[in-house]
Amino acid sequence: MTVVDGTCPVVHGANTSMKSGQEWWPNALNLDILAQHDTKTNPLGSAFNYRDELKKLDVDALVADVKQLLVTSQSWWPADWGHYGGLMIRMAWHSAGTYRIADGRGGGGSGTQRFAPLNSWPDNGNLDKARRLLWPIKKKYGNRISWADLMILAGTLSYEAMGHKTFGFAFGREDLWHPEKDTYWGSEKEWLAPSDERYGSVDDPSTMENPLAAVQMGLIYVNPEGVNGQPDPLKTAAQVRETFARMAMNDEETVALTAGGHTVGRAHGNGRAENLGPAPEGADIHEQGLGWNNHVSRGVGKDTVTSGIEGAWTTNPTQWDNGYFTLLFKYDWQLAKSPAGAWQWEPVDIAEEDKPFDVEGTARQNPIMTDADMAMIKDPIYREISERFYNDPEYFSEVFARAWFKLTHRDMGPRTRYVGPLQPTEDLIWQDPVPAGKADYDVAAVAQRIRNSGLSQTDLIVTAWDSARTYRDSDKRGGANGARIRLAPQRDWHANEPERLHRVLGVYEALSAETGVSVADLIVLGGNLGVEDAARAAGVEVSVPFHPGRGDATQEWTDADSFAPLEPTHDAFRNYLQKDYTVPAEELMLDRASLMNLTAVELTCLVGGMRVLGTNFGGTQHGVFTDQVGALTNDFFVTLTDMTYVWEPAGFNAYNLRNRSTGQVEHTATRADLVFGSNSILRAYAEVYAQDDSREKFVHDFVAAWTKVMNADRFDLVAS
Structure with missing residues (x-):
């Protein structure tokens, strides 16, 4: 039969655009944060072992290929001055730079810059091009090198190729195959919303909402034009200090990273920003995953628009030298606007020979500094460090090498997880070193x-x-x-x-x-x-x-x-809350379970077991639904699913379980207890463990989950 009425045989939105349950009932507990353990998204299969694949990697050949790629300019995205080093460094930096110490999330350890929202953050403009340039390398070496490793390696080798002696590089980052649902990037509903939205007071950077570190939605660190886009180096310095501290960096490391990052490469803003198309996630299907495309005017080479700021920081942007501090201290700097309309600082009466060439080498142009760069000489503490680096270039290079290594490896954990011949052998305190213990005992x-x-x-x-x-x-x-x-x-x-x-x-x-x-x-x-x-x-x-x-x-x-x-400020497993929080106890419970890499089933099993074991903080009786405290029974689930009881609020995060027949309160509970009876998914798990035929199953499942927690940091047990 031929369809002639033009109607589509597909029910529109049935799978992709229909409202989810969370949209219909926004206050319902969302367990998606625990759903990232499903290996079905991994195309490499459950038997794939990245560490085994790394043993097959020809590291010398890979290094040579990456360094050759850096100086092989492609017409579809020409290299600045014939060198992709600056672009690759920015890609690696922005991959690793999302790390924040408050919850350990972010960072470059899983290659998630490939996915939304990171692939479409305003601050990541045109990094999609960097990853496409790397594709021939990834294609050639296949599963022997992860995207996560390759992106960081490309940035590190870029510094080497431009004359910097790096501290080393470790392989071992395994790719994820989906966005990280458990990373909270902020509550703003628009990109680059004023930073006031994530501060108690924008004049006090310490009031930034935890666990956030970047000052605005869609930025890696701070706004390069100044606080909320208004230049003021001292105010910017305060935001820089807080932001870098939240990314585990001290003042010296902050200055080194700022200077070292801007010693090479350039910013792009030579054109009209309104001519740019949507970011990758919003671009049309024929763009094939590329974004920020300019179909109105020439938008590559010297006419590229990325940050909107236009120019290089140093005279020789493809060489590692002390040019950043040389120009910063040699000249006075004044505010100017880029062709794209962004605030930037430019030198007053600069000598022609100190100007860098444009990316096509046809004419010299003024170097630039961002507001964050000016903070390096306007803030008294930063200036003292900058002067030391200026007067001792070797010391600057050493501090930067270590800071870059820390930036790109901080989220990898201890050195025992490092793989490959390029890694340094020195123990560093931020790697949380632990000496080997005795194992041969009775x-x-x-x-x-x-x-x-x-x-x-x-x-x-x-x-x-x-x-x-x-x-x-x-x-x-x-x-x-x-x-x-x-x-x-x-x-x-x-x-x-x-x-x-x-x-x-x-x-x-x-x-x-x-x-x-x-x-x-x-x-x-x-x-x-x-x-x-x-x-x-x-x-x-x-x-x-x-x-x-x-x-x-x-x-x-x-x-x-x-x-x-x-420090645990909450632990639902022990029914602990340090104080009354605006976030419900069950939401806090999910966040902790996610950080501990637990599934929803493991969470359910552990909470039920810890309750009957009598392990509540301070010995409280909330959720201890048993007369056999200390025995690993399934009584928690049996009582929870028993219609003998009525649940009644009894104050903040407190409930009574009242016997319907006698009217007596027989148990007390918190939200972290009762959610296993109220949430439909958690209740489904609780019902399994409440069954008469699940008493032994519960014990074995609890032991498995307990063992997982006890051995979570024993990387030596899983390393090949």
């Missing part, structure tokens, strides 16, 4: 000594949990290895119940001195023993897997300030 004998130590089951389980729960999969920091729970600042965190913790640590430290076994191993082994005893009390014999070999970190090699953001 685990059973040590276990018996723990059992005879006088520590209670609760002591064992809670201490192990508190030690391990700090792990963040976002930047591979925290966890039980190293036993930093016994060091500042962790030993005195409120969430760790310091008085109880110090008592338990005293026992473990004495055992460690007697046996030579690390406190880290003792803590985890003790927790495992507590879980085994709890399972036995529930009628299930189970052995919790234990892998010895953890080491004990030292205070000297612990950057206490950088560990402060790992």
Whole structure:
């Protein structure tokens, strides 16, 4: 039959544009943050092992090919001065530069610059071209090099190719195959909305909303034209300092990165910004994933518009030298407007020979500085550092090399995760180094000594949990290895119940001195023993897997300030809230579970188990729906799904479970408890564990999830 009426046989919007449940019910708990563990999005399959593929990589050939690509200009996107180094550095920088220390999210460790929203951020304009230029390299080496590694490598090799001695490079970043749904970039509804929207007061950068670090939606760091686009180097300096601190950089590293980033390359703003087409995610299908295309006038080479600022920072923008500080201190600088209408600073009465050539080498033009560059000499602290770098170029090069390495590797975690022949061998404090621990000991004998130590089951389980729960999969920091729970600042965190913790640590430290076994191993082994005893009390014999070999970190090699953001201000697993937050407890619970790399099922299982084990902070009874406290039963789920009870609000984050027949309050709960009965997805999981035939299944599932948490930072167990 021939369709002649022109109607489409597809129900429009049935799959792609129809409202989602979240849009219909915006206050419903959204579990998407825990849905990133689905491997079905990975085209390489579950058997693929990137570390195994890296062993096949010819690193020397790859390095040679990338360096050749840097000086092979393509007509469809010509290289500035015949060198793509500046573009590749910006791509690598903007990939790594999204990292923020508050939650460890962002960074270049998973190649997500390929996906929205990052691929279409205003600050990432024309970086789509950099990735397309790299495609022949990726095509040639295939799965032996990830996009995440290749993008950072291209930036690092660009510095080498332009004469800078880099600190090194480590492979090992594995690609994700979807955007990171769990990264909060801000609540603004428009790009580059005024930064006031994310500050308590824009005049006080410390009031920026946590965990954000960039000053405006769609920027990597700060607005190059000034605060909200208004030039004022001192105000900009304050924002720069706060932003870089939130990205784990001190003042010296900040100046080095600003100067080193602008020693090479240029900004582009020689044209009309309104002639640019949409960003990649908004461009038409025939643009094939490229954005910001100019179909009105010439939009490549010297006529490119990216940031809107126009010009190079140094006289020789394809050479690593001290030209940035030379020009910054040699000349006075005044405000000007670029051809695209952006604020920039230009030198007064500059000598012709100090001007850089335009990208086609046909004429000299003024160098430029952004408001952030001017902050490097207007802010007294930054100026002192800048003067030292100006007078000691070798020191500047060394500090920059280390800062660049930190910028591009901070989210990779400890050095044990590094792969390849280009990595440095030096331990750095920000890598959270942990010495190797003893592994060849009689685990059973040590276990018996723990059992005879006088520590209670609760002591064992809670201490192990508190030690391990700090792990963040976002930047591979925290966890039980190293036993930093016994060091500042962790030993005195409120969430760790310091008085109880110090008592338990005293026992473990004495055992460690007697046996030579690390406190880290003792803590985890003790927790495992507590879980085994709890399972036995529930009628299930189970052995919790234990892998010895953890080491004990030292205070000297612990950057206490950088560990402060790992402090638990909430932990639904122990029904803990440090204070009353405007964000509901169940939302906080999802965020922590996501950082711990837990699935929704694992979250459900662990919360239900921790409740009946009696591990609540301060020994509260909220959610302890059992008469057999300390036994690993499924009572939490049985009670939660029992229609015997009516749930009643009883104050902020507090509820009563009242018996319908007797009218008596038999249990109390928090939102982090009751959400497993109210949310349709979580309830579906809770019902599974509440079934009569799931009592043993629950114990085994809890043990599996517990073991995952205890070993989350044991990268040596998964490395090939």
